[in-house]
Amino acid sequence: MSILTIPTPRVFVPLLKPARYKGARGGRGSGKSHFFAEQLVEECIDQHIRAACLREVQNSIKDSVKQLLEDKIQALGLDHMFTSTETEIRGPNESLFIFRGLRNHTVTSIKSLEGFNRAWVEEAQTISQKSLDILTPTLRAPGAELRFSWNPELPTDPVEVFFDANKDDPDFILVHANFTHNPWFPDGLRSDMERDRLRDPDKFQHVWQGGYQRNSEARVFRNWRVEEFETPSDAIHRFGADWGFAVDPTVLVRCHIDGRKLYVDREAWGVGVEIDDTPALFDRIEGSRKWVIRADSARPETVSYMRRQGFRITPAIKGQGSLEDGVEFLRSFDIIVHPRCEKVIEELTLYQYKRDGQTNEILPLLEDKNNHTIDALRYALEELRRSGLKPAEPPKPNNPPDLYRWRRKPPGADSWKTV
Numbered sequence: 001m002s003i004l005t006i007p008t009p010r011v012f013v014p015l016l017k018p019a020r021y022k023g024a025r026g027g028r029g030s031g032k033s034h035f036f037a038e039q040l041v042e043e044c045i046d047q048h049i050r051a052a053c054l055r056e057v058q059n060s061i062k063d064s065v066k067q068l069l070e071d072k073i074q075a076l077g078l079d080h081m082f083t084s085t086e087t088e089i090r091g092p093n094e095s096l097f098i099f100r101g102l103r104n105h106t107v108t109s110i111k112s113l114e115g116f117n118r119a120w121v122e123e124a125q126t127i128s129q130k131s132l133d134i135l136t137p138t139l140r141a142p143g144a145e146l147r148f149s150w151n152p153e154l155p156t157d158p159v160e161v162f163f164d165a166n167k168d169d170p171d172f173i174l175v176h177a178n179f180t181h182n183p184w185f186p187d188g189l190r191s192d193m194e195r196d197r198l199r200d201p202d203k204f205q206h207v208w209q210g211g212y213q214r215n216s217e218a219r220v221f222r223n224w225r226v227e228e229f230e231t232p233s234d235a236i237h238r239f240g241a242d243w244g245f246a247v248d249p250t251v252l253v254r255c256h257i258d259g260r261k262l263y264v265d266r267e268a269w270g271v272g273v274e275i276d277d278t279p280a281l282f283d284r285i286e287g288s289r290k291w292v293i294r295a296d297s298a299r300p301e302t303v304s305y306m307r308r309q310g311f312r313i314t315p316a317i318k319g320q321g322s323l324e325d326g327v328e329f330l331r332s333f334d335i336i337v338h339p340r341c342e343k344v345i346e347e348l349t350l351y352q353y354k355r356d357g358q359t360n361e362i363l364p365l366l367e368d369k370n371n372h373t374i375d376a377l378r379y380a381l382e383e384l385r386r387s388g389l390k391p392a393e394p395p396k397p398n399n400p401p402d403l404y405r406w407r408r409k410p411p412g413a414d415s416w417k418t419v
Contacts, residue, residue: 006038006076011181013040020171022147023124023163026210029189034148036120037065037072043118044095045081049120051097056126057358058101061087065122066099102131103357110134117141124150126360129158142215152206153213154350155386161369218352218362220327221374224335226345231256231265237287240380241313243294243302243374245272252282252293253344253376257384262333267373275302279309294379302388306360307384316379317386323366326378330386344373 008016015022022031026239032240043049053065068091073082082091089097102121113119119139121127127148139146148159155161166172179185179193196204205211213219235256240252250273254266266285273281282288289310297302297315306313337344350370354363 007040007334007383009177009181009183011177012174014173014175017146018143019173020145021163021166021173022145023159023172023174024147024177025152025160025163025174026151026181027151027179027206027208029179029182029185029193029208029211031182031184032177033065033068033122034072036122036147036149036380037068038076038119040097040120041069041072041076041078041091044091044093045078046082046093047095048093049091049118050096050116051095051120052113052116052329053097054119054121055101055103055123056128056131057103057360058099059358061099063101065120066097070095086190089099102127102135103262105131105134108399110138113138114140117144117325118147119145120147120149122149124148125153125157127159132158132162134346135402140372146352152210155212173366176210181330212248219349220351220354220366221331221335221348223331224337224348226339228339229263231263231334232258235263237291238380238384239285239288239291239293240316240376240378240382241293242379243296243299243378244372247271249273250278250281250371251341251343251372251376252285252371253341253380254285254287255380257381260332260334262330262335262377262381264337264340264341264344264377265419267344269343269373278302278306279311281343282306282311287307296375296379316382322382323378326382326385327374329381341373344377347371374394384386 009031012031015035015041024030024035026032027160028175039052040049053069055063058064066084066089070084073079073089073091082089082124084090084401091097091134098238113135114254116139120195130219136146148163150158150159155164163172163174168173180190193204193208196207211410236259238255238257240253240255242249244250249271251270252268253264255262255264257263268281268284270277270281282293289312291312293306293311293313294305294316295313297303297318303313335348337348339345347370351374352367354365354367355361356363
């Protein structure tokens with residue numbers, strides 16, 4: 001039996017039970033990492049624990065949870081039982097903690113972990129599918145556990161998909177923890193949390209509530225909102241189309257401009273759409289045979305076919321810089337998206353700049369994914385962009401009325417004058 005008594009927030013109690021896969025997800029200040037660190041230290045007291053403390057990228061030992069484990073050992077008064085070197089920690093019962101980055105491992109190189117019975121993946125939202133596929137079958141010792149702690153980024157992150165796909169499997173335990181579950185939430189963090197809650201609701205939901213990322217620095221579009229609206233009967237409709245088939249969707253969007261506002265009111269979307277079925281897909285949007293459609297020029301045979309089917313369709317004129325210029329043109333508008341345009345909403349949320357795989361820094365390069373409706377919108381507005389149109393500036397406010405006048409008393413005068 002353990003000689004320790006460690007107070008545990010109620011939210012983490014389910015993770016005290018044995019399970020092959022354990023996950024703690026949620027916002028900053030919830031105590032996820034502190035819980036897993038304390039649990040590893042506690043287990044060493046009465047068990048032989050060989051734990052691999054992992055993250056996707058570890059450029060140096062300073063990137064690891066080694067310092068956190070050392071702090072927990074000291075706080076629990078167990079310094080005399082553990083020995084810390086530059087790269088590892090050894091404890092009672094021949095226990096061992098090592099620290100590794102997963103990115104550069106292969107199936108062969110990671111076999112060195114086969115004798116370990118614990119793996120803790122910190123910042124698990126960054127773990128790649130390749131790393132996850134290599135890691136999960138590696139820990140084969142009886143009673144081995146793989147633990148993951150992370151702040152959610154996107155629902156498509158491999159760790160999110162992994163736990164969601166196995167949510168009914170008894171070998172999986174997942175808890176969601178936020179600062180509200182932490183009895184020892186520090187006052188310093190509370191000030192930061194309150195500031196974000198009042199000034200930046202998107203950041204508050206993501207950072208502190210553990211919601212998916214909606215307004216990260218890597219996001220391309222922040223100039224949009226979802227709002228119901230009625231399209232005017234005299235609106236000048238602009239259509240854009242992007243072609244797909246096996247994996248990528250075929251897309252048609254409809255939009256119109258009013259001043260500096262771009263309204264997106266209709267979308268049609270389908271994956272695996274045969275060319276013969278494309279007219280029916282486009283006919284889902286009223287006016288698609290009446291108004292000009294500007295489409296991706298990469299499929300001239302499809303453009304030609306759609307013309308023969310009665311659509312006024314013309315290929316977009318691409319060229320060097322057209323992608324970046326088109327995106328910047330879209331960013332110059334205030335974009336209002338009707339709630340029924342679910343794919344447009346999804347892609348405006350997820351479309352991002354690339355990140356450096358080694359440093360995680362944001363690069364001035366656009367990712368080629370989550371961009372099918374974005375491309376269609378670019379094509380829809382291409383002629384306007386090429387003509388040099390700029391969104392109308394918002395009206396300037398009228399000069400405020402004079403609420404007061406200065407009064408001055410000239411030298412030697414007996415009275416004040418209004419000036």
